Amino acid sequence: MENEMKCPKCGQTERTKSGFHKGKQRYKCKFCGCNYTGGPLYM
Numbered sequence: 001m002e003n004e005m006k007c008p009k010c011g012q013t014e015r016t017k018s019g020f021h022k023g024k025q026r027y028k029c030k031f032c033g034c035n036y037t038g039g040p041l042y043m
């Protein structure tokens with residue numbers, strides 16, 4: 001399986017782009033509204 005980025009809180013993959021944080025794409029979960037950053041922190 002490819003690495004599909006999930007929300008670290010609810011595990012959903014539906015998200016919107018929310019700018020960049022420290023050079024990485026930042027996402028906002030459509031379900032719970034939490035912000036998370038793509039990359040090795042949350043896989």
Ligand SMILES: [Zn+2]
Pocket residue numbers: 007008009010011012029030031032033034
């Ligand atoms: Zn979420």
